[in-house]
Amino acid sequence: MASIVPGYEYDIFISYRQKDNRHDGWVTEFVNNLKGELESTFKEEVTVYFDVNPENGLLETHNVDASLKDKLRCLVFVPIISNSYCDIKSFAWQHEFCTFNRFASEDRFGRDIKLGTGNITSRILPVKIHDLDSEDNALLEEELGGVLRSIEFIYKTPGVNRPLRADEEHPQDNLNKTYYRDQINKVANAVKDIITALKKADQSERKIIEPAREIRTGVKNQKIKLVVAIGLALAILLPGFLVVRKLVMPSGVPVERSIAVLPFRNLSNDTAQIYFCDGFMEELLSSLQKVKSFEVRSRTSSEQYRETNKSIPAIGNELNVNYLVEGSVGREGNNLKIWVQLIDAKADKHLWSDEYQREMTIEQIFSLQSEIAGAIAAELKAVLTPEEIQKIEKRPTENLEAYNLYLQGNYYLNKSYDSQDYNKSIQLYEKVIELDPGFALAYTRLAMSYLSQYWFYHNRGSEILQKCRVAIDKAFEIDPELLEAHLAMGVYYYHGFNDYPKALKHLELVLEEQPGNIEALYYEGCVYRRAGNWEISKLFLVKASELDPKSASISFNTGETFDLMRNYQEALRYYELTLSNNPDWTYFYKDLAELYIRIDGNTVRARDFMLDETRRDKVLNKDSLSLEVLVLIDTYDGNYEEALKILSQSGVNIFEAQWYYRPRDLYYARIYGLMRKPELARAYYDSTRLLIEKRIIGFPEDQRLYSTLGIAYAGLGWEAKAISYGAKAVKMLPVEKEAYKGVYLVEDLAYIYVLLGKYPEAIAKLDYLLSIPGPLSVNILSLDPRWAPIRDIPEYKRMVEKYSDK
Numbered sequence: 001m002a003s004i005v006p007g008y009e010y011d012i013f014i015s016y017r018q019k020d021n022r023h024d025g026w027v028t029e030f031v032n033n034l035k036g037e038l039e040s041t042f043k044e045e046v047t048v049y050f051d052v053n054p055e056n057g058l059l060e061t062h063n064v065d066a067s068l069k070d071k072l073r074c075l076v077f078v079p080i081i082s083n084s085y086c087d088i089k090s091f092a093w094q095h096e097f098c099t100f101n102r103f104a105s106e107d108r109f110g111r112d113i114k115l116g117t118g119n120i121t122s123r124i125l126p127v128k129i130h131d132l133d134s135e136d137n138a139l140l141e142e143e144l145g146g147v148l149r150s151i152e153f154i155y156k157t158p159g160v161n162r163p164l165r166a167d168e169e170h171p172q173d174n175l176n177k178t179y180y181r182d183q184i185n186k187v188a189n190a191v192k193d194i195i196t197a198l199k200k201a202d203q204s205e206r207k208i209i210e211p212a213r214e215i216r217t218g219v220k221n222q223k224i225k226l227v228v229a230i231g232l233a234l235a236i237l238l239p240g241f242l243v244v245r246k247l248v249m250p251s252g253v254p255v256e257r258s259i260a261v262l263p264f265r266n267l268s269n270d271t272a273q274i275y276f277c278d279g280f281m282e283e284l285l286s287s288l289q290k291v292k293s294f295e296v297r298s299r300t301s302s303e304q305y306r307e308t309n310k311s312i313p314a315i316g317n318e319l320n321v322n323y324l325v326e327g328s329v330g331r332e333g334n335n336l337k338i339w340v341q342l343i344d345a346k347a348d349k350h351l352w353s354d355e356y357q358r359e360m361t362i363e364q365i366f367s368l369q370s371e372i373a374g375a376i377a378a379e380l381k382a383v384l385t386p387e388e389i390q391k392i393e394k395r396p397t398e399n400l401e402a403y404n405l406y407l408q409g410n411y412y413l414n415k416s417y418d419s420q421d422y423n424k425s426i427q428l429y430e431k432v433i434e435l436d437p438g439f440a441l442a443y444t445r446l447a448m449s450y451l452s453q454y455w456f457y458h459n460r461g462s463e464i465l466q467k468c469r470v471a472i473d474k475a476f477e478i479d480p481e482l483l484e485a486h487l488a489m490g491v492y493y494y495h496g497f498n499d500y501p502k503a504l505k506h507l508e509l510v511l512e513e514q515p516g517n518i519e520a521l522y523y524e525g526c527v528y529r530r531a532g533n534w535e536i537s538k539l540f541l542v543k544a545s546e547l548d549p550k551s552a553s554i555s556f557n558t559g560e561t562f563d564l565m566r567n568y569q570e571a572l573r574y575y576e577l578t579l580s581n582n583p584d585w586t587y588f589y590k591d592l593a594e595l596y597i598r599i600d601g602n603t604v605r606a607r608d609f610m611l612d613e614t615r616r617d618k619v620l621n622k623d624s625l626s627l628e629v630l631v632l633i634d635t636y637d638g639n640y641e642e643a644l645k646i647l648s649q650s651g652v653n654i655f656e657a658q659w660y661y662r663p664r665d666l667y668y669a670r671i672y673g674l675m676r677k678p679e680l681a682r683a684y685y686d687s688t689r690l691l692i693e694k695r696i697i698g699f700p701e702d703q704r705l706y707s708t709l710g711i712a713y714a715g716l717g718w719e720a721k722a723i724s725y726g727a728k729a730v731k732m733l734p735v736e737k738e739a740y741k742g743v744y745l746v747e748d749l750a751y752i753y754v755l756l757g758k759y760p761e762a763i764a765k766l767d768y769l770l771s772i773p774g775p776l777s778v779n780i781l782s783l784d785p786r787w788a789p790i791r792d793i794p795e796y797k798r799m800v801e802k803y804s805d806k
Helices: 026-039 066-071 091-106 134-144 180-205 221-237 241-248 271-289 299-303 312-319 362-379 386-393 400-415 419-435 440-455 462-478 483-497 500-513 518-530 534-547 552-564 568-581 586-600 604-610 616-621 624-636 640-649 664-674 678-698 703-715 719-732 742-755 759-770 778-783 785-790 794-804
Strands: 010-015 074-081 112-114 120-122 154-157 160-163 258-261 323-332 335-344 349-359 654-656 661-663
Touching: 010 091, 010 180, 026 180, 066 091, 074 091, 074 180, 091 134, 091 462, 112 180, 120 180, 258 271, 258 299, 258 312, 271 299, 271 323, 271 362, 271 400, 312 323, 335 362, 349 362, 362 386, 362 400, 400 419, 400 440, 419 440, 440 462, 440 483, 462 483, 483 500, 483 518, 500 518, 518 534, 518 552, 534 552, 552 568, 552 586, 568 586, 586 604, 586 616, 586 624, 586 778, 604 624, 616 624, 624 640, 624 664, 640 664, 661 664, 661 678, 661 703, 664 678, 664 703, 678 703, 703 719, 703 742, 719 742, 742 759, 742 785, 759 785, 759 794, 778 794
Parallel strands: 010 074, 258 323
Antiparallel strands: 112 120, 154 160, 323 335, 335 349, 654 661
């Protein structure tokens, strides 16, 4: 079935308890009458999901499966609210009503929408057939977060409380004075109002993902708007856009008040005070970021200089800043001593310093942070607005113990990408919230910890996103204007739902208040990249990298964007910056090695990089992604025995990356196929099939699994299943929706076609991939033996010739 609005399965989902239909078929009659009324209300055909058969439908004892989840993707949810519906043990309540309430709250329209009249209504349209007990009403209102508003089909006389019938014998005796035909019409009209509003919202949303705001760089706003408008047009039309980009976002030219706060020195002998020392530095940095006229480098960039012998001018030059803030923290018992100085980095000249002695209380800590920020602003002749002063002086908590634990949580959140560190930060933030339930920032950091677990595939369960949303909502409840909550919500929509318009909405709010907020710039660049606006993405990521030049994550993503846009020289520059920023980050080795192959068209440089003596042990003994590259290099070179040796000795069962999922057995199958050993290849394709079929039960929404399963089926010669699963993966995450990840699934489908001997279909997919940004290149095609069967076909040769010049 198809909905009136693209992306939804049905227009209306009818939810009810089977027992409310079993006796007299009231629900079936209601649905039939509603369908008839809808036909006379809508010009289009309205689709309705109604499980009429209690034997074959989804009963209370059934588990939720993927088919129900698809069917719940509807525009309007109509629950038949009866005496028995509001039951937490009920399948309809738990897996339909509550599930849709969550789904609608998180999808691109939201649960509550604005009608053409300006009034607000809910996409949950309850039809009430009984007056409810007080506890049932309370359960409904708790789930909905407000008063239940329903259309009533209730016949009520003294001692009578039953559903209103279509052929009511004495309708005039109904104390509610409602008539069945009128109520049916009310439901149809309410449905029409909702769907009309959603259609208009859908049409306007298709125009989003176009930048409506300049990226600020300290130049006058009007000039920037003009330059950006010209630049965006030239991005499409002229190669000279790169010149314009330098005007928009000047590289290497520090703005007047660019500042970096270096890690504060811990003067106490207690190593436990490192948390407080780092936290004080970070909170001072955060206070300076609240001043719009400042450009403040991030903590990750400053962290590189914790134990450095570099001179002040060298650090200032590397960070591209005019000013550096240094400091130290000493603590003895309840006494706190802090020393801070401001330095002109270019002239290596001391501008201001002061020493502060305070009592270790929460009031003194926060007043001291705002006092230092104010002193730095005064020294640099920055005029603070009342709003900026209010934000700087705002205290996040009045609980010293909670604040100390909060700083520890920040340490673990920023420490690494490992699940154990995120788990530790979650535990600490939960303790913070126990001590101070009003600590809004702790909820936002808790949400970011959950999102990191989800994003890095440590926990992909829906419950992690639910916990995240609860934390963000709580932060907004405490402080509706909290920018950190908007940032977390933007990342929530980006990481959790690929809902780009909503993600951009929240990130824009952050950048309106803090134009130099590096996280918001970085995430906005990532969102635009996912949405397929590569030129705009590039602008944001380049700016984020300029503001945070020592962040390996930002420089890597900037380089990856240039890589996917096939600007390989710029990609190489940012990848080499990433290597300099974090030489031990093995996750990134794979991308740089593959870039070398795309640039040179051979594997020598890539192999030398991976097996360099400074990296060899990390590659061979630790990182599965790096091992995968070595396997691919040997496969490209025809060194199949060496590739098998790496596979057998690696001790890594799964080669798993964020955008695809490959069991080791699939690599065995591919290599044995290339070695003309069909029986061994078939055995490994079959073991891959069994592994993925089992895994897909637990992760039915993971499109990567369907793609991999399609390859396994193709290797076994199961044509219909192979194409079906490969195509399903593409449909689940199409390039139009996910410009960054979707291309991998299309490439998998092309490979499935090659395995099945459907060469024209494969070439068509490869041609499409070469025409858009992505990891595929002509050099990779010429090396990868997967594509050997099609290289002599004229259409393939013409395709390669067409894209070789580009």
